[in-house]
Amino acid sequence: MVDVKGIANPLFLREEELRQAIEMLFFAYRDFTGEPDTILAGLGLGRAHHRVIYFVGRNPGITVSELLRILRITKQSLSRVLSHLVEEQYIVQRPGERDRRQRLLSLTQRGVELERRLTANQRERIATAFRNAGAEAVQGFNLVLHGIIDPEDRPRFDVPGVGGPTAAARLKAGGKR
């Protein structure tokens, strides 16, 4: 009868553990996006622009469709930010070679510079957390976060201890499914 929240009730502990994780995700994401948002505001841009710049920088030559699939927004919504970024010369479009309907997207030098400026904070924040937590913790972090992501997008990442060592290579090669 004593110690209801203790040994006697492992379900309570589990619930508490899960809620802590939910909240940490909220706070981490909130703080993770806070600083770039401030920089962006000073340039008349928003978080949506950051996401586009980030993923175009990360996947040079990416198609509009693939970008839409990553962001999970409509093309009309993407259009607003993307056309702005093209006008302001952060991004260039060029027709696809095999398929000339495609607009392949890449960052300009200006885009690359902004991208680095925006993620500098985020990289530093994570680097510090990684450094303080140690290599083993980092591996656990990757493993758990990987498991939270929808299965279809997991192959984007090479996480030691998950899938084959060719996971990311598979995705890169088999873009057409």
Added chain:
Amino acid sequence: MVDVKGIANPLFLREEELRQAIEMLFFAYRDFTGEPDTILAGLGLGRAHHRVIYFVGRNPGITVSELLRILRITKQSLSRVLSHLVEEQYIVQRPGERDRRQRLLSLTQRGVELERRLTANQRERIATAFRNAGAEAVQGFNLVLHGIIDPEDRPRFDVPGVGGPTAAARLKAGGKR
């Protein structure tokens, strides 16, 4: 000269590691919020309502100010969702005892039910990821995520290996600072 991205260039590896973390955070958060968003849409509510319901459920009797501090939004913005939630009887307000200017917020039974319905998905998603990753990985996950959060909000969490074991207790007791 050979293998520029390999052993010869640890900085590249580090950059890649950090970018993977940035992206995993993005994807995890995207997928983590996706399912509740769908439920909410069916009720004429949005993610903002979910956040309010969550944190009120987690901190019964929380003041409006404290809620604003957690969410980092303005009171005008909170007002819209909060008054809606009160109208729809998900949340009740009662005056503070010591300070009658305060409106202490709690969930109604209806609010509790919605909260559980909304987080059921999220808890299940995390539980599965935890189960598959193992206890050690979970500890690493907590440790790293904890380090990503702004220092001022870290004491909300009890993470083994960080701070004293009384970290969360301290916050709970010392709400007035």
Added chain:
DNA sequence: AAAGTAAGTCAACATGGTTGACGTAAAAGG
């Protein structure tokens, strides 16, 4: 009694999502 604080309100505006309808050019398939 005066100043400060917790909360609410009204109004105007910005960002970034949505749906729906329609257009154009290129590719793919009968």
Added chain:
DNA sequence: CCTTTTACGTCAACCATGTTGACTTACTTT
């Protein structure tokens, strides 16, 4: 070759949720 499908773009309307700024009310603190 002609039809259908696909990739991308555009116009328009609307909605959710954030912002700033000004002002009010009730209560607490000094």
